[in-house]
Amino acid sequence: MNNRKYASAVVGCFSSVALLAAACSNSGNSPANSPSSTDSKNPSAAAAAAGPLGKYSPPIDVRAVRGINGSFKFPQGEDISNNLWAKTYKEEYGINLTYDWVADNSGGNESAYNKKLNLMIASGQLPDIVAVNSKQFKQLAEDGKLADLTEAFEKFATPYTKDVAKQDGGMAMSSATINGKLLAIPGFNGNITNANVVWIRSDWMKKLNLPEPKTMQDLFAIMEAFATKDPNGDGGKGVIGLAANKNIYDGFADLLGFFNGYHAYPNGMWIKDDAGQLVYGGIQKEMKPALAKLQELYKSGLIDKEFGAKDAAKEAELFGQNKLGITFGANSNPYYPFDDARKRNPEMDWKAYPIPSIDDKPARPAVGFPISTYYVVNKNFKHPEVVVKMFNANFEKFFGKTGDWNTWGVTKDRLEAFKWPFVYGFPPDKDVPGRYEALKKAIETNDPSAMNGEQKADFDAYQAYKNGDQTKWATVRQAGPTDSSFAVLNHYKQNNLLYTNEYRSSLQTDTMTLKWSTLLNLEKEMITKIILGASLDEFDKFVENWKKSGGDQITKEVNDWAANSKK
Structure with a gap:
């Protein structure tokens, strides 16, 4: 995995379809509800926690279970229990972490890990610390099985960890709090990197002397110019204004951003109506004008006539053929598909722009809820603060003042070391404004001394690109101070x-x-x-069918969830 793409994919590494070579094993450790052996031997160990980043003396034993998948890679001779992070827990923090069992977590809620964990929960057993999903978290909380981490977080979280917890406005921590008690530490992650941007062939804009788009109407004008004024110099044969694909929503050739420009929110987005109730965005009236315009663009030849038969990868071939000029897509598109296309067309350039609006209200890009994992502690465990200390280690080693991403996150022989800690998460602001602002400031001052390892890699890539190294183009178009996807995401955030x-x-x-x-x-x-070309009445038929086919019941369940989540 390219280290510039991992942030938006971190949740995905919990649900990779790759199979684990050995699905699960049992270490034969003591029963799950028995006291920690260290607790019985060293009753004063909790008092020797030595602060947020200090070492337990004497060491403590921490039992866990874990889900892993085939995306985990270790250097030869190392494994899930013997690696850089496992050794660090023991040697630097006095934490002897052992796994009662390890199971394959590919397949989401139906994974071997979740099935085995559900059986453990049903039997009333629980290790000292465990990673759970939302449903498991709620069940354990209702059953009174979880330690209250409120005091532990306040006392043992480092200032940086506390800052991370606030970066999303408290959204993640709020989801882990029930009846005023913090019952889990969420697997922090940002949703900003999931927001769509508009990518436009800037070399074509320059060639045709086109202004930058401020509104949807401006974007339509650029589409038409690309399709009719021969920007690629082949005599006007087959240039398409807007990319689309049969899946409708994807990492690129994605129409979700187009709908967002009309204040419409399909693709699983739930919004609040005027009464404060949750309603499904894909059946609201804002969808109709967006659909009408897409039909018009298609009829005018500004959308690929064959989009309905092409997936995103097939549509991407048009980039390399110099036939596509605009796409709604992800911040990582400079790496794929643009970088591959530029190898065939070195003069090609793409710049990122905010999603424009169809009216005087700003467009708001849709993003999902970013938390899928919660780390909980058995209420009988004597060291509930250990999960907070593990998060402290995670953030300090990766991104703190003494941290080095190139050692703890991604290295030549430890390509995906960021997956190895038992608990891990990423600051919501890590990429934006984190990497973006750090690079912008370092370029302005020509001083990268304050950057962490990951940020310094951005700075080195930027300098190399300015000196003619075209292999660094993708980094600059993702993280650069101007014309980049991070610049657009920063605009959204600000x-x-x-x-x-x-x-x-x-x-x-x-x-x-x-x-x-x-x-x-x-x-x-x-x-x-x-x-x-079908009638817009198809939308009304869809809404009616959606409601009757389970949509109304889902809407009730979603609103029941909303009411219960406030308790």
């Missing part, structure tokens, strides 16, 4: 433009589990039909 899904749970409701994939497919089919 202006409070992100629209976070109001259904802030990583789990589906009961009816979602049965019906959601079908409903989403109906949505995509409806959008495709209308773009290809």
Whole structure:
């Protein structure tokens, strides 16, 4: 994994479809509810925690269970229990971490890990610390199995860890708090890197003397110019204004950003209506004008006539063929597909822009709720603060003043070492404004001395690009001070433009589990039909069918969740 892409994919490493070579094993440790052996031998160990980053003396034993998958890579001779982070826990922090069992966590809620953990929870057993999903967290909290971490967090979290907890406005910590008690430490992660931007062929804009887009109308004008004024110099053969693909929503050739420009929120987004109730964005009236315009663009030849038969990878071939000029997509698009296309077309350049609006209200890019994992502690464990100390280690080693991402996160022989800690998360501000502002300041002052390892890599890449190294183009277009996706994301953040899904749970409701994939497919089919020329009445038929096919029941369940989450 390229270390510039991992932030938006960290949640994905919990659910990789890659299979673990050895699905699960049992170490034969003591029963899950028995006291820690260190506790019985060293009753004063809790008093020797030595502060947020100090070493337990004497050491303490911490028992856990863990889910891993085939994306984990270790140097030869190392494994999940014997690696850089396992040794650091023991040698630097006095934490002897052992796993009662390890299981494959690919497959999400149906993974071997979750199935085995559910059986453990049902039997009333719990290790000292465990990573759980939202449903498991709620069940354990309701059963009174969890330690209250409120005091432990206040006393043992470093200033940096406390800052991380505030970076998303307290959203993650709030989701881990029940009846005023902090019952888990969330696996922190930012949602800003999931927001779409608009990528435009800036070399074509320059060639055609086109102004930068401020509104949707401006964007339509650029699409038309690209499709009719021969920007690629081949005599006007087949240039397409806007990328799209049959999946409708994807990392690029993605139409979600287009809908957001019309203040419409499909693709699983729940929004609040005027009465404060949660409603599904994909069935609201704002969808219709966006659909009508997409149909018009398609009829005018500004959208690929074959988009309905192409997935994103197939549509990406048009980039390399010099036939696409605009796409809504991810901050990482400079790495793929643009970098590959530039190898065939070295003169090609792309710049990122904020999603424009169809009216005088700013467009708000849709982002999902970023927390899928919670770290909880058995209420009988004598050292609840240890999970806080482990998070302190995570943030300090990766991003703190003494940290070095190139040692603890990504190195030549430890490509994905950031996955090895038992607890881990990423500061919501790590990339934006973190990396973005750090690079901008270092360039302005020509002084990278205050940068951490990951940020310094951005600075080195920027300097190399300015000196003619085209292999660093993707880094500059993602993280650079201007014309980059991070610059756009920073604009979103500064202006409070992100629209976070109001259904802030990583789990589906009961009816979602049965019906959601079908409903989403109906949505995509409806959008495709209308773009290809079907009557806009198809949208009204879709809404009616959506409601009858489980949508109304899901809406009730989502609002029940919202009411219960306030308790």
